[in-house]
Amino acid sequence: MISRETRDIIVNGLWKQNPSLVQLLGLCPLLAISNSVVNSLSLGLATTLVMAVASASVSLVRNFIPHEIRIPTFVLIIAAAVTVVDLLMNAYVHPLYLVLGVFIPLITTNCIVLARVETFASKRSTFNSVLDAVMMGLGLTLVLVVLGALREVGGKGTLFSGLDLALGPAARDWVVTVLPDYQGFLLAILPPGAFIGLGLLIALKNGIEAMRQARRARPVPALQT
Amino acid sequence: MNPAVRETLTAAVTLLVFAIVGSALLSGTFSLTRPQIIASEEAQKRARIAETLPPGSFDNDLVRAARPLPADPLLGLRQPGQYYLALKAGAPVAVVLEAAAPDGYSGEIRLLVGIRADGRITGVRVTAHKETPGLGDYIEAGKSRWIHTFEGRALGDPPDALWKVRKDGGAFDYMAGATITPRAVVKAVHQALKFFEQHRAELLTVSPPPEERSRT
Numbered sequence A: 001m002i003s004r005e006t007r008d009i010i011v012n013g014l015w016k017q018n019p020s021l022v023q024l025l026g027l028c029p030l031l032a033i034s035n036s037v038v039n040s041l042s043l044g045l046a047t048t049l050v051m052a053v054a055s056a057s058v059s060l061v062r063n064f065i066p067h068e069i070r071i072p073t074f075v076l077i078i079a080a081a082v083t084v085v086d087l088l089m090n091a092y093v094h095p096l097y098l099v100l101g102v103f104i105p106l107i108t109t110n111c112i113v114l115a116r117v118e119t120f121a122s123k124r125s126t127f128n129s130v131l132d133a134v135m136m137g138l139g140l141t142l143v144l145v146v147l148g149a150l151r152e153v154g155g156k157g158t159l160f161s162g163l164d165l166a167l168g169p170a171a172r173d174w175v176v177t178v179l180p181d182y183q184g185f186l187l188a189i190l191p192p193g194a195f196i197g198l199g200l201l202i203a204l205k206n207g208i209e210a211m212r213q214a215r216r217a218r219p220v221p222a223l224q225t
Numbered sequence B: 001m002n003p004a005v006r007e008t009l010t011a012a013v014t015l016l017v018f019a020i021v022g023s024a025l026l027s028g029t030f031s032l033t034r035p036q037i038i039a040s041e042e043a044q045k046r047a048r049i050a051e052t053l054p055p056g057s058f059d060n061d062l063v064r065a066a067r068p069l070p071a072d073p074l075l076g077l078r079q080p081g082q083y084y085l086a087l088k089a090g091a092p093v094a095v096v097l098e099a100a101a102p103d104g105y106s107g108e109i110r111l112l113v114g115i116r117a118d119g120r121i122t123g124v125r126v127t128a129h130k131e132t133p134g135l136g137d138y139i140e141a142g143k144s145r146w147i148h149t150f151e152g153r154a155l156g157d158p159p160d161a162l163w164k165v166r167k168d169g170g171a172f173d174y175m176a177g178a179t180i181t182p183r184a185v186v187k188a189v190h191q192a193l194k195f196f197e198q199h200r201a202e203l204l205t206v207s208p209p210p211e212e213r214s215r216t
Helices: A004-016 A019-023 A027-033 A037-064 A067-092 A094-103 A105-109 A111-121 A126-156 A163-167 A169-174 A191-217 B003-050 B146-150 B180-203 B210-215
Strands: B066-069 B081-088 B091-104 B107-116 B121-128
Touching: A004 A126, A019 A111, A019 A126, A019 A191, A027 A037, A027 A094, A027 A105, A027 A126, A027 A191, A037 A067, A037 A094, A037 A105, A037 A111, A037 A126, A067 A094, A067 A105, A067 A111, A067 B003, A094 A105, A094 B003, A105 A111, A111 A126, A126 A191, B091 B180, B107 B180, B121 B146, B121 B180, B146 B180
Parallel strands: none
Antiparallel strands: B066 B081, B081 B091, B091 B107, B107 B121
């Protein structure tokens, strides 16, 4: 049985406090890279990894960091984690690294990483911090992937194109052509498509919330006596 | 010690320790991944250069055969670039020139132009561009076959006046909706051929260029 705190962390990261849909933090890479599922998934997972490493390190040393210099220290830790991930990706998944390009180093400036470190990891136990970072990261990845899928199907009529960049040439045949002979819809691939898509996703999330709230608020029919 | 001074010192020392640990971590990762990164980059580059030449037409390592190329206006290069000399059994068979089209729809289009020793094009590839995705990006080999129209062409084939897209009365196809992009590429390839014509002898010399020889 998982504790109430653990459950809250999971629910907050994936839904209630979803970084992309509710906190609206770190939108720059979200909007720039979400033009295909593969790009979205790769950047999402890279960000999640950085968040986990940064949160783990910060919560481990949180008692040694004087309050006045906590922000520079956090930024230092995050930047170090990002650079390590950047070097590793450059070395071992080079084609994918070329696609994501400047957005890997830019994870440093993604405010969701610093936000979780400052508001959560610097005050809680290491286990909870890592869990929070991973859940927030997955929440972000989830939105990125849905947005990437929307834009890829809308813009190019395919899914998973470019998967071979991440998983090797064997994955080239996994591309799903959702809409055959599709002419393409440029708007979906260009940056405005990302804004419109994200707007629709936020509207959908708020719609679902509103519906659930309405259902909960409806008074239980009182027994007529 | 004055508590304010002590606090400041603690903060400074803590930050210093973090900076040292962080730097150590980074330099460790850097030196661990360095060989792999260089290998990946070279493999990437080698594959891209090799694409502009028919497979099996050369037998040397093209990346190692890189030579300096001046920033000639005919090549459109703003900074000195490189070219690669392809050899077969020690004899020069082709060169791959770096070139750029400065007048793309949104900025520079960088190219690799493979030219056989007799002046015919073996292949052209776009290595970097900022053209509109879905419209101007058909110049990429992965997106359409358009870039292959240059294969087998040479200076004078078609005649100079026809090195244009069809819309401008030339011999080269383009796709409706994006004429500026192919216009820039056709012009850049044509000029690269002119550069090759002017410097054919030096480009195809097997021994290293004079300034390198004097250094050894």
